[in-house]
Amino acid sequence: MESPDLTTPSPARPKVLFVITEDWFFVSHFLPMAEAAREAGFEPVVVTRVRNHAAAIAAVGARIVPLDAERREVGIVAVASALARMTTILRREKPAIVHCIALRSILVGGAAARLAGIHRRIYAVTGLGYLGARRDGTGRAIRFAIGLAIRRLLSGRRTRFLLENTGDAGFLGLPADTPRIVLVGGAGIDPAVYAAAPLPPAPPLKVAVVARMLWSKGIDTIVEAVRLARRRGVDVTLSLYGTPDPSNPRAFPAETLAAWSAEPFIQWHGRTEDVAAVWAAHHIACLPSRGGEGLPRTLLEAAACGRPLLTSDVPGCRDFVRDGQDGFVLPAGDPRAFAAALARFAAEPDLAARMGASARIRVENGYTIADLKRAVAGLYRDLSRTK
Numbered sequence: 001m002e003s004p005d006l007t008t009p010s011p012a013r014p015k016v017l018f019v020i021t022e023d024w025f026f027v028s029h030f031l032p033m034a035e036a037a038r039e040a041g042f043e044p045v046v047v048t049r050v051r052n053h054a055a056a057i058a059a060v061g062a063r064i065v066p067l068d069a070e071r072r073e074v075g076i077v078a079v080a081s082a083l084a085r086m087t088t089i090l091r092r093e094k095p096a097i098v099h100c101i102a103l104r105s106i107l108v109g110g111a112a113a114r115l116a117g118i119h120r121r122i123y124a125v126t127g128l129g130y131l132g133a134r135r136d137g138t139g140r141a142i143r144f145a146i147g148l149a150i151r152r153l154l155s156g157r158r159t160r161f162l163l164e165n166t167g168d169a170g171f172l173g174l175p176a177d178t179p180r181i182v183l184v185g186g187a188g189i190d191p192a193v194y195a196a197a198p199l200p201p202a203p204p205l206k207v208a209v210v211a212r213m214l215w216s217k218g219i220d221t222i223v224e225a226v227r228l229a230r231r232r233g234v235d236v237t238l239s240l241y242g243t244p245d246p247s248n249p250r251a252f253p254a255e256t257l258a259a260w261s262a263e264p265f266i267q268w269h270g271r272t273e274d275v276a277a278v279w280a281a282h283h284i285a286c287l288p289s290r291g292g293e294g295l296p297r298t299l300l301e302a303a304a305c306g307r308p309l310l311t312s313d314v315p316g317c318r319d320f321v322r323d324g325q326d327g328f329v330l331p332a333g334d335p336r337a338f339a340a341a342l343a344r345f346a347a348e349p350d351l352a353a354r355m356g357a358s359a360r361i362r363v364e365n366g367y368t369i370a371d372l373k374r375a376v377a378g379l380y381r382d383l384s385r386t387k
Contacts, residue, residue, distance in 0.1 A: 013043040014096035016380055019086065019109030020046065021102065023053040023064075029126070029187040029297060030101060034062040036373040040380050042096065047089055047109075065089055079108065086112035094118075096384055099162075102126050103146065110154035120383050123150060124162040125294065127316060128171065129248070132292025133216035147171045158386050160379060164294035167315025182379050186295030186320075188372030189363055194304035196360050197280040199353055203235040204265075205346045207310070208282040210241040210275055210298045213257055213268075215250035218288030218312060218333065223260055225288075225338035230265060232339070234346045240268040241278055279305035283352050284345060286310040289317055290332045296320075304363045308355035310341055320367070326359040 016037040020026045026034075026048055034044040034057070044062040054064055067085060090098065090112050099122040100109035106123045113121050131142060151173050161181045163169060169176040176183075200206065207226065211217045219240065226238045240260070244251035261268040272278055275298075279285065285302030287309070293316030299309055300320070309327030311317040323329040330337040345352055 013041060014384065015045050015093060016042045016097045016099055017045045017047060017090070017093055017095035018062075019098065019100045019105040020048045021104055023048045023050050023057060026101070027053040027056045031056070031060050032188050032369045032373050033099070033376050034060050036377040037380055038062070039373070040377040042380060042384075045093060045095065047086070065093070082108050083112055083115075087115045090116035090118055096120060097122060097380060099124065103128065103131075106150060106154070107146070110150065114154060119156055119158045120386065121155070121159045122162055122379065122383065123155070123159065125168045125172070126164060127294035128168070128292040129216065132171075132315075133290040135291075143171060147173050158383065160383055162376075162379070165316040165319040167319070168294070182375060184372055184375050185367035186300055186372075187297050188369035189297075189300045189304045189367055190369050191304050191360075191364055194276050194279075194301050196304070196306035196356075197276070199283055199306075199356070200281055202283060202349065203346070205234065205236040205284065205342065206239065206282040207236060207284040207286050207342065208239040208241060208278055209286050209288075210272065210278055210301070211287060211296075212242050212248070213240065213244045213252045214248050215252065216248075216290050216292050218290050219252060221288040221290075221333055221335050222286050222310075222338060223266060224335035225342060226265065227263075228335055228339035229342040229346075232343060234339075234343050236342050236346060237265045238267070239278070239282065240266070241270070241272045241275075243271050275301050276305055279307050282307065284308055284310055284342070285327075286338070287317060288312050288330075288332070288338060289314050291315065293317055300363055300367055303356075303359035303367075306353075306356040306360045308345070308352050309359055310338065320362070322358075322362070325355065326362055327355050 026046055037044040038061045046057050046062050047065045047067050049068050050066045057064055086108055097120045098113040098118050100106040101124045163181055163183050164186050166176045169181055213219055226236055229236050257268040260266045279302050285307040287296055287298055289312045291314040295316045309321045311321050312332040313329050314332050318329050321327050321329050328341045
């Protein structure tokens, strides 16, 4: 049987058109949404910058429309050019629903949808990134302005907001219980792929972070926490998995990561393609975020593998991790608090296994790919019927 043609539109099905900055981001987090759209009777179309992941997107039955734009280009000319190209695409494609993922895509895609006369829009706020981690007056002012623009200028009665945590409703200036908000459990996890694994032998207590190497992720917090714990006699090691993001203004440079890795109890490994193997080799999963998260996939993956979670008291992280049950939720940017938690894990050998088992059950009840697809497919069907 011949493979379907994914380069031309299907006249038989209404379209859900996804707007997202990067093809890798869509593949790492949102492929189940394209599958949900297709299974609900829509043609999924993905407008994105295409680099190395077009085949993975096409494999789930989605058609790709390239849009070349760099996330760091925020000047008026660059934004106007992206808006004009996006508006042209939407007028040509005539989707039933425009589904914009993350803030830049919401601003550009939402404005283009308004210009193109497309009223059924979904804005997926997947966290605020570096902007959400800033606590200065400028950061607060920018967040307020963006939230106001999305709520007042880019939204209508047929706009829906897909959120991963309740805190982002406040950013939008909307009550969390409004019918216009649909809350989902992050990107969804397949528990069969991220299977629970027995803990490795100890000591040492092995801690890992799987995340981009950014200031907003708090990588420096856990580095200092491990140093403090070791000075107090705790036999603990730290593994860092991930790369700097050149588009992020506060990425840790490779030189800093190499300097940390020169310490005998810290190792930076770079990007990993086998996250399940990382958690099989470690006792504790850590994400000491300073904020700006949606619902971090790294926490879901580690929890599915049966690992306790050491994270910060910020939206997204605290929405998933139940303090004292699935792990510990600690003040952001406080290495002493993280060091104390590491000391407790080292002193109580059964604690990691007990919390890890609880975290696994947490994932299985509301945070799977099946849960995500069911919620998103229902949203598409309901929105398509809204007058």
